Amino acid sequence: MPVTYELRDYQHQWIKDIWNSWEKGNRRVLGQLPTAAGKTVCFAHISHKFFDQGKQVLVIAHRIELISQAAEKLSEIIGEPVGIIKAGVPANPERRIQVASVQTLSRREVLDLPMKIGLLILDEAHHATALSYRRLIEHYESAQILGVTATPQRIDGQGFVNLFDDLVVGIDTAYLIQAGYLSKFRLFATNQTISTLGVAKSRGDFRAKELAVAVTSQIGVSEILENYLKYARNLRTVIFACSLEHSRALAAEFSRNYISAEHLDGKTPPQERLEILQRFRNGTTQVITNYEILTEGFDCPNIECVYCVRPTESSTLWLQMLGRVLRTYTFKPTAVIIDITDNWKKHGLTDEARKWSLLPKTISEIQNKGLIQCEHCTHIFKPLSKELAKIEAEVDEDGVVIQHHQAICPSCSKTIDFTTIENFALPCFSRIRLRQGFSLSLTEIDLSVSTYRLDLVTDEMRKQGLRGASPTKIYSAIFIAFIENITRFTLGDWREIVKMVEPSQSAITKKAWELYKEAFERHKNRILAMSFVEQKKLKQQGSSNVATNVTTIEALGQLENSIFWEPKPQEKSSKFKKNLGDNYFKMKYKSQWFESLTYCSMLTGDFLNINAGLFHVETKDVYVNICIEVRDLPGLKSKLTEICDPAEIEYAFTQGFGKLAKVMFRLS
Template sequence: MKLRDYQEELVESIKSSFLKGNRSIIVQSPPRSGKTVVMADISKGATDKKNHVLFFSHRKEINDQVVKTFELNQVNMEYVTIGSVQSLVRKIDELPPPEIILVDEAHHIKANSYKKILEAFPNALKLFFTGTPIRLNGQGFEDMADDLITGKSIKWLQEHGNIAPFKYYAPNIIDTSQLKKTSGDFTQKSMDEAFKRAIYGDVIAHYNKLSKDKQAICYAHNVATAQHISEEFNQAGITAEVVHGKTPKSERVAIMNKFRAGDILVLINVELFTEGVDLPDVTTCIMLRPTQSLSLFLQFAMRPLNPKTGKTAILIDHVGNYTRHGLPNEDREWMLSGISKKRSEYNTKGELTIKQCEICFGCFDSSNTRVCPYCGHEPGLTERELENIKEIELQEIIEAKVQKLKTRVSTYISPDMCESVDELVEFKNQHNYKNGWVFQQQKLRGWL
């Protein structure tokens, strides 16, 4: 397979870095940009010279696809070892010493199992491929790599027809103040509490409205939610199946074959198919899983962006992930040092105890009452409360408007300069406040 121009450029940059004496290199290139093809080209050059290549990742699906791509590109597999981190770490002493080590989805390389394999071959040239060279805690990879090579941006790839354009739909404002974190991302319990019955009806309605009869992949935060959503889809006459980490291998393969054949319209999954798996006919991504991880968010959002004539992907974000990460094609500056997560000079003392209603998603001070003031159980919903629920209707998020808002709010010296809820949310994001701060500000201004 002939490399695209931007892929050739990436290979040349890698060679140039090696010639400068760098032995461990982070290679950043967005999801769907063809990193596996680039690795195949590098591996073919190495194996043609009878140099051994070691490739590993954390998922079997990624490894299986790499084998297919390498074989298609005539890589001499006699000189290639491909395996999962879990399997290779148990047999390091049996592996042939590689001249080149390739790691996909390499934002995981700080894990001990990865380090153990990498440290076993100190003389190998190491290439770490990832779309997001950053950790959840903001740390970079200065301790793991000598150089960082950045590929073309998502926006550039879209403008040149290498990635499909998309429309992005999300709640204009969503308060996630109930969500709690551990190890950098939201906890399972807090996601269970924050996202319950109300969202389920919305999922079916918005799929039918925005992406009817198109193949979709849906990301849920737990198995119970995934199974419930699947039942809702199937009851609505929309074929859907669930896959998750404990789905038996034979069953998972059968479901994937049905999905690729078009016999399943919606594939609902938990922590699977976020990285490295090619699903070219998927048009739509449905996000029901909130995440603080930029890497995970981009994997979600980029899944349906394989280019196809006349295709416009549909991204349906029911959990407001874009408010944390921006739109997928937002320009980002990558550095080996990572990013700083310093708190703003403004503090968040005096925040209310915020609860989010599981029925209508209304947010309220729960220190004095457990009853939702917007949709309370008795009496029934009033006309005004019904209007509040209608505000959950997803809206198209326009890139130009998002950027204009970011630029405008970046000039604000203090919160009192914000004139709308949108501006408050953006101010909160830019200053790393907690989600409840927006609600507090609205109460202080008499907006609620």
């Protein structure tokens, strides 16, 4: 084992805990260790003990594109060639460690290779409830099982009690950052986040096509670029988009503005994908845009920024996205996180303590209509994507398409019939939706912590005898005691206070944000109350100057300017916005736009030609989502459907684009 990969103390302890669990009779162990904490180094060390026993090790990667990365890293650590089990790659069954994807090994004939597997390692093991993983575990019945993941939880609420016997939790991310093993980070966010109101959910997260419509109708690719230039210029950046089309559009917009950017998706050929990632690693490519492809397993220490434009209900997905930027790098003193969603408030930040468990969530916690229940063994699970392919469909009396599917229960292997409802396939027109566009403005969230302020809070709690009191009572006491200086408390201070007052709190950042906002509101109310008392006093003294004094006005003004979630109403410019829509989409779909206008009435066509432009286009196999930015004229909201009849608009754009069109207007 090369000296350069000598284990750290926490890695030694993690490995020791895994061996102790095996020795207690737990054959199937799930090990949790934060992203970039060295899971690969650890299981490479573990593998050597199996080598000494004359046994081989089989590592299962979650996706095909991660095989080469895993094999290369393992070979470097172990100091010997690693076998790769993959179509088109020569087999070397004699090599002591083998790497394969679960997709490759799902083919039964591959399992018959002459190998003596003593240890089966499941990387990104939070995916391991799929039937393909269960078959592997059953096939290698004499092997020890080690699942490794940074996030041992599933979005659908399934636990791991039927798959693993024990959970070994490693060191937390906060320690790794403090010790310098992971990078410190800065967070840039905005209160005017992308709204997901009304976006349907499927299998625990937002439904992809509806999420794409919501995101792309509110924020344009040019606005995303603008904030990149402000806060991440020249930083090697991974952007998490809300759809494939969105990712492609972002890459095109960045490239058009002389920033080297490339797009990745699941259909990118393997060799091309490797070349794109290599160009990103060596700095030839500065920005990579993607949709659900670089959230797991992608190791590139010189990523300097992650830019999240994709809201999610999954804390697992959120933490995996953040994990991409935390690896240390000589020329990266601080990582940058840009989040224009509310993910950071909803799911917290990466340095928060998490409670992991093999147990499943309760049904009330899951609240997930995308799950189905096996009628044979009552197991609740989510169908695989391939199982959502429709077998047959019918239309009910209300014109709704009901699709029939079949899935295999991962618990008992029985076939389950289930149905889903799909509305987009019907050639019918709905009322055009209207969204208010916004101008994105980011602010750095102050996560610094003042030891001085925390000591004052601790002393105050001790003086008032608040130890053991309810959190509500303690927080109220803090507000009262420090009301004059309460706005100096940073979000970082409040996060530490929450940890101190509520050690079991699972949503630290969310709770801290609520207290942070309440502190400003209380301080503002105090200033107003003092102003009222002062005015009353002056009036009683017979003073002719009873207006709010200048000091109070200045204090309120400074307060409003210091808290970014209460933006002042923007004054509307008397000048028309000249360039409505987004230039990228206007040029790409120029012919379709003008073709669509020819199918509109003269009044509607003229109105759109003068007062509107394409803002975003999301194309699918049988339909297209179109967002049109329209000038916010006086009284437009009430008269829009008169000027632009919904049925006429959607018919016109269906003809112009050659696909069923769903149209949304966005006010400029």
